Amino acid sequence: MRAKKMIYGFSISLILINLASIMERADENLLPAVYKEVSAAFDAGPTDLGYLTFIMNFLKSIASPLAGVLALQYDRPTVLAIGTVFWAISTGAVGVSQYFQQVAFWRGVNGLGLAIVIPSLQSFIADSYKDGTRGAGFGLLSLIGSVGGIGGSILATVMAGRDYWGFPGWRFAFIVVAFVSLLIGLLVYFYTVDPRKTSPSYYGDDEHHERSHLVGNGIFPPRSIWKDSWITARSVMKVRTFQIIVLQGIVGSLPWTAVVFFTMWFELIGFDNRGSAGLNSLFAIGCASGSFLGGVIADRLSRRYPDSGRIMCAQFSAFMGIPFSWILLTVIPQSVDYWYSYAVTLFLMGITISWCATCANNPMFAEVVPPKHRTMIYAFDRAFEGSFSSLAAPAVGMVTEKIYGYNAKTVNLANGSVAGAYALSRGLLTMMIVPFGLCFLFYSPLYFVFKRDRDNARLAASAKELELM
Numbered sequence: 001m002r003a004k005k006m007i008y009g010f011s012i013s014l015i016l017i018n019l020a021s022i023m024e025r026a027d028e029n030l031l032p033a034v035y036k037e038v039s040a041a042f043d044a045g046p047t048d049l050g051y052l053t054f055i056m057n058f059l060k061s062i063a064s065p066l067a068g069v070l071a072l073q074y075d076r077p078t079v080l081a082i083g084t085v086f087w088a089i090s091t092g093a094v095g096v097s098q099y100f101q102q103v104a105f106w107r108g109v110n111g112l113g114l115a116i117v118i119p120s121l122q123s124f125i126a127d128s129y130k131d132g133t134r135g136a137g138f139g140l141l142s143l144i145g146s147v148g149g150i151g152g153s154i155l156a157t158v159m160a161g162r163d164y165w166g167f168p169g170w171r172f173a174f175i176v177v178a179f180v181s182l183l184i185g186l187l188v189y190f191y192t193v194d195p196r197k198t199s200p201s202y203y204g205d206d207e208h209h210e211r212s213h214l215v216g217n218g219i220f221p222p223r224s225i226w227k228d229s230w231i232t233a234r235s236v237m238k239v240r241t242f243q244i245i246v247l248q249g250i251v252g253s254l255p256w257t258a259v260v261f262f263t264m265w266f267e268l269i270g271f272d273n274r275g276s277a278g279l280n281s282l283f284a285i286g287c288a289s290g291s292f293l294g295g296v297i298a299d300r301l302s303r304r305y306p307d308s309g310r311i312m313c314a315q316f317s318a319f320m321g322i323p324f325s326w327i328l329l330t331v332i333p334q335s336v337d338y339w340y341s342y343a344v345t346l347f348l349m350g351i352t353i354s355w356c357a358t359c360a361n362n363p364m365f366a367e368v369v370p371p372k373h374r375t376m377i378y379a380f381d382r383a384f385e386g387s388f389s390s391l392a393a394p395a396v397g398m399v400t401e402k403i404y405g406y407n408a409k410t411v412n413l414a415n416g417s418v419a420g421a422y423a424l425s426r427g428l429l430t431m432m433i434v435p436f437g438l439c440f441l442f443y444s445p446l447y448f449v450f451k452r453d454r455d456n457a458r459l460a461a462s463a464k465e466l467e468l469m
Contacts, residue, residue, distance in 0.1 A: 012192070013192040013193045016184070016187055021144060022145055022147055023184050024114065024117055024121070025148035027110070027114070027181060028152070029148075029149045030155075031094070032260035034156045034170040035263060037168070042100040049264075050398075052107050056110055059108045059111030060118070060382070061111075062115075064378075064380065065376070067115060067117075068119060068379035070120075071119075071120060071375035072229060075196065076120045076124050076196075077188050079120045081189035083117035089178070091174050091178040092175050093109075094110070095170075095173070095178070119375050119379035122362055123378050124194070125362075126138075126378075127196065131366075135297075135298040135358055136295050138357065138362045138363060139291050139292035143289070143292040146288030149284050150284040153277065154280075155177070157263065157276060158274065232373055235373065239453050241365075242365065244446055244449065246380075248443055249361065250388040251388075251442065252435060253388075254388075255321060255432040261427075265424045266342075268421035269421045282350070286348065287350035287351075289351055290355060294354065295359050295363075298310045298355070311443055311450065314355060314360035316352075318353075318436055321349075321439075322437055324352065329432075330425070334422065353436075362378070365378060365381065367454045367457060368453040368456075368457050
């Protein structure tokens, strides 16, 4: 068993987990940051680019339960390493692809790797923090991970403007991220300790080892991995809090999928690579700061209002997406002369609309199921929410082209396009304001069901502890 190690008071495991989150976010932000270059390299329009995002997000979603299945049988550092190998190889392969179909295939493989990694990261954080502090824990993971998102976006956007040893910069960026991701994955595998190893009785691992001993002596029949997974999945999906959060997440995550077109929209307005990278960075910094701020505020509010504090924070954040989307996409003139107006709006927008996952969704999931089921609940949340929200990217492309008249053949991507920017902004507006409003409404039933589900989970955990005494 690997021992739990510290560096200057910080857990090596948590450091490596956060490094993995950095690379995961960097990987996700690479392709959207170079949409213009990919469009030129493969003669692809917004709908085609949207399908690339759809393929990755859809497979990342429907394959997420695989993380829950693997986590029932293996420790999470091993699961994380498996997922990292998938995403690192596929990211490098995108960088050397010569045909659009090859890019599409490898983006699908990339989604499979992320499907394994993301729920495992979330459950690892849930097990590493106590009730009442998980908002800050998830906020810190999001904040640090956003460094990777910002870095990946800046790296790809800036490198895309030049060649390196005769190799297009956007391709070189993919290869660099792939190499670093693989290195981090190996470090996680060799040096990270699963929290379930340090407190096996709390997480149910002693029960697992006892049963394994009885199976080895021929007293109990061996367990079926698929039967265990089905029983766990069924118990998770019966939780009302899970059902409601997934319902709001299906529509609430649509705007976050749509914003992958921000870089392309900025460049259509006429901003150069550096100007677009700066705007994206300010939005990402705002989101990173907001996710941590929202988690901390919700932790403190939940101590005063344990049954409703997190829900109120989530509704506030969802509502703020409506006015900020309207200001960003319709009020500010679409001109390079208004860079500072865009910058301030994007930063404030990021701070206020990024709370939901860290202030409510992820901490509440950890409280309504037994600890050993946490990877499964995060996996199924990704499966349901992501599979539907992945439709947003191609939907933005289709709305932009079919309703607002965007034409990839006539739009000048090099020097910007007033008509193209207007069409894309209206497509984005459609996919942001309505989902934010519905998300606000769908949180309301949690005021009536969260307390009951949390109390049921605590009673079940207490009963299990008594059995093991």
